[in-house]
Amino acid sequence: MAGRPRSEPARRPGSEPRSGGRQHQARGRGGTGRRTRRAGRTLPRRNREAQEKAIVEAAERVFAGAGFGGATMAEIAKAAGLPKPNLHYYFGSKQALYRAVLERTLREWLEPADCIVASAQPREALECYIRGKMRLSFTCPYASRVWANELLHGAPELRATLVRTLRPLVRRKAAVIDRWIAEGRMAKVDSKHLFFTIWAATQTYADFAVQICAVLGLDKFDRTVQERATEHVVGLILRGCGLAGTRPGRRK
Amino acid sequence: MAGRPRSEPARRPGSEPRSGGRQHQARGRGGTGRRTRRAGRTLPRRNREAQEKAIVEAAERVFAGAGFGGATMAEIAKAAGLPKPNLHYYFGSKQALYRAVLERTLREWLEPADCIVASAQPREALECYIRGKMRLSFTCPYASRVWANELLHGAPELRATLVRTLRPLVRRKAAVIDRWIAEGRMAKVDSKHLFFTIWAATQTYADFAVQICAVLGLDKFDRTVQERATEHVVGLILRGCGLAGTRPGRRK
DNA sequence: CCCACTTTTGACCATTTGGTCAATTACAGG
DNA sequence: CCTGTAATTGACCAAATGGTCAAAAGTGGG
Structure with missing residues (x-):
């Protein structure tokens, strides 16, 4: 499934490190949370806020158990029940997620x-x-x-x-x-x-x-x-x- | 980089992770410390006991600063002023070294x-x-x-x-x-x-x-x-x- | 000087890990 | 139904990391 790359798929994913830095603009503009309330299918259709909360809570547990260095994004993702790229989609980096957890604690x-x-x-x-x-x-x-x-x-x-x-x-x-x-x-x-x-x-x-x-x-x-x-x-x-x-x- | 010697890389002498742990017999016999006083070149020729102590102390600082997961053997080696394989020679594994630090603390x-x-x-x-x-x-x-x-x-x-x-x-x-x-x-x-x-x-x-x-x-x-x-x-x-x-x- | 044994090291690996992408799906409007 | 945007996800990297080797050096005794 999935796949079936249409017709011009292989564009050689650039190979360069992209290095990049500030991609991931996070937060859209104004009314991001629209609260759809219409469940999609498997996921209860949680809005941004709820997703972020779920991630932060999972991260809190994992960071508490292993420290910043010992915790892995994969583990946090698993604990949150989401694929790893989602964490980056919402928080950008491990450090940013960590900071979010700390702020919550403060x-x-x-x-x-x-x-x-x-x-x-x-x-x-x-x-x-x-x-x-x-x-x-x-x-x-x-x-x-x-x-x-x-x-x-x-x-x-x-x-x-x-x-x-x-x-x-x-x-x-x-x-x-x-x-x-x-x-x-x-x-x-x-x-x-x-x-x-x-x-x-x-x-x-x-x-x-x-x-x-x-x-x-x-x-x-x-x-x-x-x-x-x-x-x-x-x-x-x-x-x-x-x-x-x-x-x-x-x-x- | 990193070569890719594909052909016949490892002869796997023992395949299993060695698991065990008692390699690294530690403590020599009697008068290990002979203090050569003739500096080999850079290192002042320290005996086993002194080396282990130096490693444990360096490890203590690094583990304290980053936790078990965040600390790296390379960092500890650097802090101890020794090449990394030496740590393994004396303590076998990161975990064993960590345990040695904890025992000392107890x-x-x-x-x-x-x-x-x-x-x-x-x-x-x-x-x-x-x-x-x-x-x-x-x-x-x-x-x-x-x-x-x-x-x-x-x-x-x-x-x-x-x-x-x-x-x-x-x-x-x-x-x-x-x-x-x-x-x-x-x-x-x-x-x-x-x-x-x-x-x-x-x-x-x-x-x-x-x-x-x-x-x-x-x-x-x-x-x-x-x-x-x-x-x-x-x-x-x-x-x-x-x-x-x-x-x-x-x-x- | 040679030998057996202990230490020391540079070079390497296999894995793990944070992070990235492009393609895909879900929606809300028009 | 179509389209633009937000969200999702499988597949991939390059770098970092714990650990391993085998080839040196040291060292002390015979």
Whole structure:
């Protein structure tokens, strides 16, 4: 099938490396997504947005499992259930796809920080933040691992983002905490390093899950362990910040 | 290019991939190192042990920077200042070399835990352990990153080691902590999860150094930041374990 | 000086991999 | 039904990569 080259097929595919660079214009012009809603035949006729999402999600899993260097486009394509050229059609290159995955992750990463606002109670705010982070670790471990992997290798793709986005965010949130400290509402801790510790303590459950499972003798995290871990981290850090009290003991 | 000797290329002496692995008997007999002192020409004539060490160290840096999949034998060879076939001569395969790097790391990893013994004071013991871990993070970041990378990707090479070596160690050390808790000498924390938190909080300075530097606006850690970070982590966790007191405030 | 053994290397391969193409199919309008 | 555009896909590359060889060098003993 397919084939049947009409009449003047063999035009010698140029042989030159074409080298090329910016072919793949990506994104058409205006209303690309027309949402056809009329299923073609085998493929549910997904629109561009849905296809891109499917690819990014597949890529997230594969990158998380093998790192940028270890992941292959073929594997990602397979995971997404699409032929390989489609990935290039939508994202142009492996690196661009990788970047798309990272961008997606950044949003989730920053979200829980919304809890930390000056008008909140220190204990409520930090507890909310930590719980949010723990929840993410358990629900989106892949995203966390891709992010961790990128940092591990020197953040070649997002060093700029760290400085332009993460740094200002931390500065703002740290200022809130510093005020609480100045008002004597919590112990004197280094507010920025507190963030590093919270990130580390919470994401370790996503990034290093195998190690934790191995030590605990589990195959995977179950509800019980997730709750136990969460209460442990929340308790330890709140106590470390001088925010114990109120809630008597371990909840569960 | 590349010739195309079509005719009778390989005599296939053993056809099979050799699979096995024990070629490369490593370790010579007794006095391998004879240190010729007469430089052959460019290479100072290093003995086997020294060569292996040089290779492992180069590999550690390269694996840390690119992960297993992203690292190339050529790059490692270049970093070690040796031709590529030498790596295979000494270690047989990329995987074997990688494993050698991991084994080396495991030793460093476990060492600081010696501080935690039943006869010690809880505060002294934990403080010693945390400081030891922090020191390692700052002095041997590459090793930590290789380890982290391996865990991140599911620990394909050392899942067994985790269960056979790390798990029993944690069980023993956790038992010590549980006793201290039972004796009312420290707060009620989950002893195993306490280890996970300590590992995370300390190694984040090695694994995610770029992120921390970006947030702090630094190029690299200087003495001051290292001390500040150490005091922060020690203080936060000890307080979280109900082991504050004695030492008044932040030392520096 | 010769011999047996360990190391060192340059030259090569078979495969894998990111990426490219041209041809084909699916649609939406006219 | 025809046509232009978006999307899809099988077939291909050139480059990179892990690994292999066999021919050198070194080396120490007899």
